[in-house]
Amino acid sequence: MKTALKILAVLAIGTALGLGATWLFVIRGAMPGGVTDGPWKTNLLIGSSGGDMATRASVAVHGLLALNRSETIYYSTDHDSDGNVLDGACTYLVTGRDPPARWWSITAYAADDYLIPNPAKRYSVSRTSVTRNAHEEFAATVSRKHFPKDWIALQNGRFNLTLRLYNPAASVAADPAHVALPTLKKVSCS
């Protein structure tokens, strides 16, 4: 009887530890193989189908139904270019030139990774929607305050941005840490 209890305890504790490790390292944990370019982070394993068992599990959790690197490369950030955590109470300016891809977009997500509610439905700016100056540079405003154009709407609280490159140039996959990506500067906070 005592031995049976001990075996039950071994099974229960072992199962809890095993599942706990999966939750901690695979589901909550960061993906292996991350790359940084300024404030932007990406992972070329997203959308891949090879790799070992742990990588496949991580790709399934973090990049479900994502496309491979020749179709789309996804960069994301929850920090500005000076390393400060992105805060919905502040206004930011995203400036740069068109990244090397057939099409690109920058989208804001709330802390829960879903779109930020706003009546104007200004969830993103893109290669087609953004306006450029004589030097081919764009400057989009990320803010709770309403702007007539080149505007991504925020709400209070933490948020993150995703930059999608559709059919990126071969140079992006070859060296994802040195792509000329937009910078992200804090303008003011209220």
Add this chain to the structure above:
Amino acid sequence: MSAREWIGWIAATIVVAVAVHLASVWYLPHAVMHRALSKMGAVNTIHHQKRVDEHARGVVRPSPDLLYSACPFDLSNGPLEVKAPVPPGTYWSVSAFDNNTNNFFALNDRQIGGQPLELIILPPHGGVEPMHIAGRLVIRAPTANGLVLFRTLVNDDRQFAKIDAIRRQATCGTWDKTRDGASNGG
């Protein structure tokens, strides 16, 4: 309990923990895909999702600029036939994922070269041989269950109605060999 007994029980606990961890990591892609497929509705038919906004809370970080059309498939009753016109002037892709989330097929508007998509997906084993289906793109799925996913980019909001109407012409269903044979003969 002696120290030796303690070490034995602790070792047994570690063995169980490692085994459970490895099994759960191995099973995780299958569980993730099963959950995603179960939310998408009936198999072997296409579901044109409406444009993503803040109410879309199925898959994290949806793109507000893409229109998604999904066809969860079950090939146990035979091959799947997928047909779609390709909207001009924008990014479009069709991709297929197996039951373990692996992306086993992808094709975009540039690669297809202006032709409409005519795709047959064969079950992992058996079924007709690829060469017996003329004039079609034929692929074999690694697993009987999976998902075909269309992405159509709305690169210009003024073109939304036009792009949306074209992508809604895509169809997906169990392949009707008899109908196909008749059309080939005629």
